[in-house]
Amino acid sequence: MEIGISTFVETTPDPHSGKVVSHAERIRQVVEEIILADKVGLDVFGVGEHHRKDYAASAPALILAAAATQTSRIRLTSAVSVLSSDDPVRVFQDFATLDGLSNGRAEIMAGRGSFIESFPLFGYDLNDYNELFDEKLDLLLKLQASEKVTWSGKHRPSINNLGVYPRPVQDPLPIWIGSGGNSESVVRAGILGLPLVLAIIGGNPAQFAPLVDLYYRAGEHVGHDPKKLTVASHSHGFVGETTESAADAFFPSTQYAMNVLGKERGWGAYTRETFDAARSENGALYVGDPRTVADKIIALRKNVGITRFMLHVPVGSMPHDQVLRAIELLGTEVAPLVRKEVAEWEAR
Numbered sequence: 001m002e003i004g005i006s007t008f009v010e011t012t013p014d015p016h017s018g019k020v021v022s023h024a025e026r027i028r029q030v031v032e033e034i035i036l037a038d039k040v041g042l043d044v045f046g047v048g049e050h051h052r053k054d055y056a057a058s059a060p061a062l063i064l065a066a067a068a069t070q071t072s073r074i075r076l077t078s079a080v081s082v083l084s085s086d087d088p089v090r091v092f093q094d095f096a097t098l099d100g101l102s103n104g105r106a107e108i109m110a111g112r113g114s115f116i117e118s119f120p121l122f123g124y125d126l127n128d129y130n131e132l133f134d135e136k137l138d139l140l141l142k143l144q145a146s147e148k149v150t151w152s153g154k155h156r157p158s159i160n161n162l163g164v165y166p167r168p169v170q171d172p173l174p175i176w177i178g179s180g181g182n183s184e185s186v187v188r189a190g191i192l193g194l195p196l197v198l199a200i201i202g203g204n205p206a207q208f209a210p211l212v213d214l215y216y217r218a219g220e221h222v223g224h225d226p227k228k229l230t231v232a233s234h235s236h237g238f239v240g241e242t243t244e245s246a247a248d249a250f251f252p253s254t255q256y257a258m259n260v261l262g263k264e265r266g267w268g269a270y271t272r273e274t275f276d277a278a279r280s281e282n283g284a285l286y287v288g289d290p291r292t293v294a295d296k297i298i299a300l301r302k303n304v305g306i307t308r309f310m311l312h313v314p315v316g317s318m319p320h321d322q323v324l325r326a327i328e329l330l331g332t333e334v335a336p337l338v339r340k341e342v343a344e345w346e347a348r
Helices: 023-039 060-068 088-102 126-145 183-192 205-221 243-265 272-278 290-304 320-347
Strands: 002-007 044-047 075-078 106-111 148-151 159-163 175-179 196-199 231-239 286-288 308-312
Touching: 002 023, 002 320, 023 044, 023 060, 023 320, 044 060, 044 308, 060 075, 060 088, 075 088, 088 106, 088 126, 106 126, 126 148, 126 175, 175 183, 183 196, 183 205, 196 205, 205 231, 205 290, 231 243, 231 290, 231 320, 243 272, 243 286, 286 290, 290 308, 290 320, 308 320
Parallel strands: 002 044, 002 308, 044 075, 075 106, 106 175, 175 196, 196 231, 231 286, 231 308
Antiparallel strands: 148 159
């Protein structure tokens, strides 16, 4: 059972003071967070790609590379790389370089992206949203499989028996598929035999169990060994000394960020009642003291079947020392509880 962190490197205004941390400072803070996550024994750290003012991570591989030589065991992944609006050759080269710097700890998490700012920025038509991802994923997998590639498609110039370098330390370089819970993307991952990451950020997490089952059935249908298929989850949350202090610390920035997105996407207002319902036993927020958060992760393992859990913290901007403390508690208290109890449960 792997436990880790994901971040979008948020730079929203502090909900109390209105102060906004600069992109440069927030990027440096995230490097510190990765180094701490490695130190306290977490398994993976993911940085998500965005192209807007309130997120500083337009180049996740660069941020991860800054931490690669200052860490020793933590795996380093995008969360996600918006493959549809990027060049798969450059994505592969960036993460192969990261793999070299980290001596074999890099991963790519490829997704369509729930934010669309990168499409006009790089000259892509949103009408091609699905086709772009399918085509570019096909090329990325060919790059993963072979040093020299011959490929042709509609949205990128053809490649005729050309080598792509550097080659990664890992063979193959891991490529995960990120999904917001769309059955089509789950089936695709299963058919391709690729590990799957589900963004479980709303509703009852147990409702994702049928999607996990669909993923395994799709993979087995085409002959993949189910023991080699892997499912991870990414969920918002925060670990504090007590459950109430964790909730009080995490709510203001979460409310601010969710209401910004809600206004853009036509959602209702995000209130304390919404937040408290989501952090209840059957909600998708993993907020509380170490025991509370551990119990919810263990339930997710038992009820849904995930084998990697990534806590997304912060949502919106929080004081850096609070984020560091949450990472420390996740690594030193939550993760040992989860690993021990999951191992005991599976041994029965």
